[in-house]
Amino acid sequence: MSKIEVEGLCKSFAQVKALDNVSLSIESGEIFGLYGQDGSGRTTLFRILATLSDPDSGYVAMDGHNLSKDKKNARKAIGYVAGTFSLYPDFTVKENIEFFASLNDSSVEECYEYIEPIYKKLLPFSDRRADRLSGGMKQKLSLCCALVRKPEILLLDEPTTGIDAVSRIEVWEAIRYLNEKIGMTVLVSTPYRNELLQCNRVAVLEKGVVKYVGTPDSIVPADDIGDRSKDWLRNDYSVDVRDLTRKFGDFTAVDSISFNVRKGEVFGFLGSNGAGKTTTIRMLCGLLAPTSGSGTVCGYDIVSQGEEIKRRIGYMSQKFLLYGDMTVKENLSYLAMIYGMDYSLSRKRVKEVIGAVGLTGLENRMAAELPLGLKQKLSFAAATVHSPDILLLDEPTSGVDFENCRQIWRIIDEAAKSGATVFVTTHNLNEAWHCDRILMMSQGKIKAIGEPGALVSEYGAKDIDDLFSRLT
Numbered sequence: 001m002s003k004i005e006v007e008g009l010c011k012s013f014a015q016v017k018a019l020d021n022v023s024l025s026i027e028s029g030e031i032f033g034l035y036g037q038d039g040s041g042r043t044t045l046f047r048i049l050a051t052l053s054d055p056d057s058g059y060v061a062m063d064g065h066n067l068s069k070d071k072k073n074a075r076k077a078i079g080y081v082a083g084t085f086s087l088y089p090d091f092t093v094k095e096n097i098e099f100f101a102s103l104n105d106s107s108v109e110e111c112y113e114y115i116e117p118i119y120k121k122l123l124p125f126s127d128r129r130a131d132r133l134s135g136g137m138k139q140k141l142s143l144c145c146a147l148v149r150k151p152e153i154l155l156l157d158e159p160t161t162g163i164d165a166v167s168r169i170e171v172w173e174a175i176r177y178l179n180e181k182i183g184m185t186v187l188v189s190t191p192y193r194n195e196l197l198q199c200n201r202v203a204v205l206e207k208g209v210v211k212y213v214g215t216p217d218s219i220v221p222a223d224d225i226g227d228r229s230k231d232w233l234r235n236d237y238s239v240d241v242r243d244l245t246r247k248f249g250d251f252t253a254v255d256s257i258s259f260n261v262r263k264g265e266v267f268g269f270l271g272s273n274g275a276g277k278t279t280t281i282r283m284l285c286g287l288l289a290p291t292s293g294s295g296t297v298c299g300y301d302i303v304s305q306g307e308e309i310k311r312r313i314g315y316m317s318q319k320f321l322l323y324g325d326m327t328v329k330e331n332l333s334y335l336a337m338i339y340g341m342d343y344s345l346s347r348k349r350v351k352e353v354i355g356a357v358g359l360t361g362l363e364n365r366m367a368a369e370l371p372l373g374l375k376q377k378l379s380f381a382a383a384t385v386h387s388p389d390i391l392l393l394d395e396p397t398s399g400v401d402f403e404n405c406r407q408i409w410r411i412i413d414e415a416a417k418s419g420a421t422v423f424v425t426t427h428n429l430n431e432a433w434h435c436d437r438i439l440m441m442s443q444g445k446i447k448a449i450g451e452p453g454a455l456v457s458e459y460g461a462k463d464i465d466d467l468f469s470r471l472t
Contacts, residue, residue, distance in 0.1 A: 002061075003028045003153055003185040004049065009058035011044055011208075018044040019055070020208040026187060031179050033199030033216060034189040037401045038371030041208040042189050043083060046157045049187070050080040063152050079151035081142045083158045089131035093122050096130055097144055104149035114147045114182060117174045134273045136167025143174060154178060156188040160195065161399040164272040165427045165468055172198060191401035194430045194465075237296075238263045238390050238421035239284060244293035246279050253279040255444035256293065261423055266416050268435030268452075269425040272472055276444040277425045278318070281392050284423070285315050298389050311339070314383035316393045320375050324368030328359055328378055331367055332385050339386035346385075353381040357411055373404035380411060384420075391415060393424040397431065409434050429464045442472035 004026035011019040018041045026032045036042035047053040048060060051071045060067040063077035087096050097119075101107050112119070118140050125137060133141065139159055146154065156175070160168040172195065178184040188199070196202050196216045204212040212218075239261035246254040254276040261267040271277050282288040284297055286306025295302040298312045322331045329350060336346035354360055357377040362370070367378060376396060383391055393412070397405040409431065416422050424435070432438050432452045439449045448455055448471050452464060461467035 002026060003030075003063055004032075004187060005059070005061040006045075006049075007059040009045070009048065009060060010056045011041075011048065011053070012056055017208050019048075022058070022205070022208070022210050024203060024210065024213065026185060028185055029179065029183055030200045031175065031186045031188065031198065033196045033202035034187060034205060035191070035196055035202055035401070036189065036205035037191075037403065038373060039207065040205040042205055043157055044208075045205070046080070046082075046155055046187075046189070050078060050155055051075050052080075076149070077152040078155060079146035079149060079153070080155045081139070081146050081157065081159050083161065085130075085138045085142060087130050087138075087142060087145060090129060092127050092129055093133070093137075093141055094126040096141060097122075097148065100145040101148040106148050106150065108148070111148045111150050114150050114178070115144050117177050118144045118147070118170075121170060134164070134167075136163035136170075136273060139163055139167065139171060140174075143171065147178075152185065154184055154186045154188075156186065158189050158191065158399075160190060160192065163427065165270065165429050165465075166272040166472060168192075168195075168427065169465060169469060191399065191405070192428060192430070193402040193405075194428075196402075236263055237261065238265075239267075239295070239297055239423065241284075241295040242293055244280070244283065244295055245291045246276075246283060246288065247291045252444050254283070254290075257441070257444075257446050259439055259446065259449055261421055263421050264416055264419055265436045266412060266422045266424065266434065268432050268438035269423065269441065270429065270432060270438055270468065271425075271441035274443070275441040275472070277441060278394060280441075281315075281394055281423070281425065284309075285313060285392060286310055311386075312388055313390045313392055314386065314388035316379050316383040316391070316396055318394045318398060320367075320379060322367050322375075322378060322382055325366065327364050327366055328354065328370075329363040331378065332381055335382050336385050341386065349385055349387070353385050356384075356414070357381045358407060373400045376400050376404070376408060377411075380408060384415065388420065390421045390423065393422065395425050395427060397426065397428060405431070429468055432464045440468065440471050447471040 002025045006022055006024040009019050009022040034042060048055050051067060051074060062074040065074035067074055097108060121140055122144060130141060160171050175186055179186055190196060199216055201214060202216045203210055237260045242258050243256045244254060245256050269277050283290050283302055286302055286309045289303060297309045300308040332350045333346060336350060354363060357380055359377055380396060397408050412422055437450055438452050440447045456467050459467055459470060461470060
């Protein structure tokens with residue numbers, strides 16, 4: 001029996017056709033994946049299925065209830081987690097859960113079987129305000145609040161985008177628990193390849209049109225970033241850190257870590273939120289002084305020669321930090337000028353990096369108007385416009401669909417082939433295989449360092465996810 005039935009669904013906004021004759025049939029007990037890049041109509045479809053928006057035409061039934069005639073009963077069958085955090089920020093974790101339970105004439109005790117895996121993770125933070133939670137904890141709280149109504153159908157719009165690797169694993173453990181133990185039907189959208197592979201079936205949505213419905217292995221391409229020669233094994237260190245420590249008051253964010261990164265190496269930095277990754281990167285950039293310890297970047301001391309370091313690195317932050325009211329070309333030209341490049345060289349270099357990251361034809365587009373994947377490409381171009389010796393990339397693919405992820409990693413690979421050292425953090429553990437070596441960090445300490453395959457073998461892990469779970 002179909003739990004979700006969609007036939008000939010259409011929805012337009014002014015002249016833009018968000019959904020164009022969409023038809024889907026999702027069976028009871030399925031984990032059904034939905035993949036679509038920015039502008040595909042994915043979120044519009046979720047909002048219609050969640051009864052938050054009406055289609056222009058077409059038929060939708062949720063758990064057998066026709067949405068055009070019986071939204072009230074359909075809503076009782078649906079749990080929905082939106083792509084943006086939509087709970088009460090000034091309520092505590094406990095208050096949010098109890099409030100949403102009361103709205104559905106339920107209680108924590110009554111729905112405990114549904115929320116158990118997630119609820120246990122939230123218990124230590126019961127009295128913390130929602131706006132003070134990490135991204136991963138916010139998503140777990142949103143999921144918990146969607147489950148207190150004991151739904152038959154769970155709608156999840158990119159539930160793991162932008163959250164740490166541990167939280168991603170925990171969210172998917174909860175999805176499998178709900179599907180296998182409760183028998184819940186789950187419709188989940190995700191930009192991540194390894195998550196799509198966990199679904200029974202998937203649909204690809206492109207510009208409002210369903211392009212494919214079937215098994216995930218038929219549409220999710222294997223990673224094809226070619227192996228680089230290991231010339232980096234013979235080279236000198238670009239980064240050398242000894243007993244590096246950073247404290248904030250009584251809290252130790254980075255605890256006496258030592259490691260090195262060779263020239264031309266792609267070095268992956270893995271850890272959950274709060275592990276100390278961003279603090280370490282900020283110290284390497286010369287933006288934050290260490291409490292103790294030492295380090296060099298390109299041979300320059302991170303404490304006393306920060307300005308020299310800044311001229312030789314390209315830094316890409318987690319957040320989009322370029323000028324939204326400037327075009328793609330204007331942003332890059334401005335940065336080239338800041339780095340002291342002469343006019344003729346900067347014009348040539350800006351054209352080169354625009355082509356390298358796949359933004360040709362978008363030179364005059366305002367940065368603020370770009371979808372997330374293209375913003376990340378622009379940020380990467382900005383980090384490389386001055387041809388730095390080292391690239392420090394803080395979660396460059398966070399929230400980006402897998403096709404753009406693949407393109408970004410191809411660009412990273414080319415940068416390494418040209419001799420740049422790439423230091424990259426990521427929450428997507430599958431991306432660890434693109435790195436020559438990885439470092440796993442937890443609570444400010446290094447847990448493991450080495451080549452990905454060698455570490456998996458050394459610790460007897462099934463894969464990188466299993467290794468990460470064991471060590472962090």
